[in-house]
Amino acid sequence: MVDLFIDRVLLKNNKERDELDTEREIVMGLQNRILMLFFASAACDGCQQFALTLSDFFKRLTDEFYVDRSAQLVLLYISLDDSEEKQESFLKELPKKCLFLAYEDPYRRELEAMFNVEELPTVVVLRPDCSILAANAVEEILGLGLHCFRNWQEAAELIDRNFMMSEDFEGKSMRSLSDPLRRLKYKVEDEKKKKKKRKKRKKGRAQQRDSAGSTVREGAERRNAGDAVSEEEEEEVVVEEEEEEGNRRIDDPQGPPSCSCTLLLTGDKHSRQLTVYLLSDAAEARSAILQTKATGRTRHCSVSPRSVIVEEAG
Numbered sequence: 001m002v003d004l005f006i007d008r009v010l011l012k013n014n015k016e017r018d019e020l021d022t023e024r025e026i027v028m029g030l031q032n033r034i035l036m037l038f039f040a041s042a043a044c045d046g047c048q049q050f051a052l053t054l055s056d057f058f059k060r061l062t063d064e065f066y067v068d069r070s071a072q073l074v075l076l077y078i079s080l081d082d083s084e085e086k087q088e089s090f091l092k093e094l095p096k097k098c099l100f101l102a103y104e105d106p107y108r109r110e111l112e113a114m115f116n117v118e119e120l121p122t123v124v125v126l127r128p129d130c131s132i133l134a135a136n137a138v139e140e141i142l143g144l145g146l147h148c149f150r151n152w153q154e155a156a157e158l159i160d161r162n163f164m165m166s167e168d169f170e171g172k173s174m175r176s177l178s179d180p181l182r183r184l185k186y187k188v189e190d191e192k193k194k195k196k197k198r199k200k201r202k203k204g205r206a207q208q209r210d211s212a213g214s215t216v217r218e219g220a221e222r223r224n225a226g227d228a229v230s231e232e233e234e235e236e237v238v239v240e241e242e243e244e245e246g247n248r249r250i251d252d253p254q255g256p257p258s259c260s261c262t263l264l265l266t267g268d269k270h271s272r273q274l275t276v277y278l279l280s281d282a283a284e285a286r287s288a289i290l291q292t293k294a295t296g297r298t299r300h301c302s303v304s305p306r307s308v309i310v311e312e313a314g
Helices: 023-030 045-062 084-091 107-114 138-144 147-156 179-186 191-251 282-295
Strands: 010-012 034-040 073-079 122-126 132-134 259-266 271-278 298-303 307-313
Touching: 034 045, 034 107, 034 147, 045 073, 045 084, 045 138, 073 084, 073 107, 122 138, 132 147, 138 147
Parallel strands: 034 073
Antiparallel strands: 034 122, 122 132, 259 271, 271 307, 298 307
16 A cells, blocks of 8 residues: 555655655555545535545544544545545545545546546545555445444454554643643642652751761760860869868868867876867868877777767866
């Protein structure tokens, strides 16, 4: 079938009148498809009536409004009109997916002679290998309707496509017109966007954990260093204070601890003097001991957590 139209120009029945003029476009448009050659004229009343039936037949097999996947079927109009204006008026009755030959193309008449067209309308049905399936399928289409295509498909041994080929997606919107509104209303996101957002969130969390960990480590290091410094400073201050206090009390033996009481004990042979110092801290205890020893008369010294008892010779 493709060989019939190589080096020819086929036109689409749309406003732009798109052309299939390269070998690749011809092959993509006709390969592995059943071809219907529709010979007709606008001056023929029977052609006008049959054009409506043929147009509905073709639409129900190829239009996405009726089917999920377009049938492997091509409609090519071969005009036998005597003017270009009549051809244009007849094309208005045919589907937009229909192909046709330009009025000035002499190949129209060659095809008429090639297939021995003697009456109008005539629909010649061809297999993909250009062999004839039906010399005139007008009555078959009128009688069987859509079922005749199934018969043609089986007889032509077409390779059934269970998927849509790349050319079926050309110029086609893959989403409905209301899809953007639906996505805004229900906040629908594509999987790619969801994955990107998930990756960003994971990355942000990891960075937060790293920054928090580093902050904790720095704070711990600062606290440890600060604690070590503060402990050393406190120990130095305490030692200095104790030394100053002890030195002060040694230098000043008359300065008693916070509270003291002296008892004089007399006996037959000699007397004893007990001095009890009530203390408030260890510094005073040390000061009291040093103070009593400094007199040189201490016989015995007893130390408790709260007091120091010093026994002196009489």
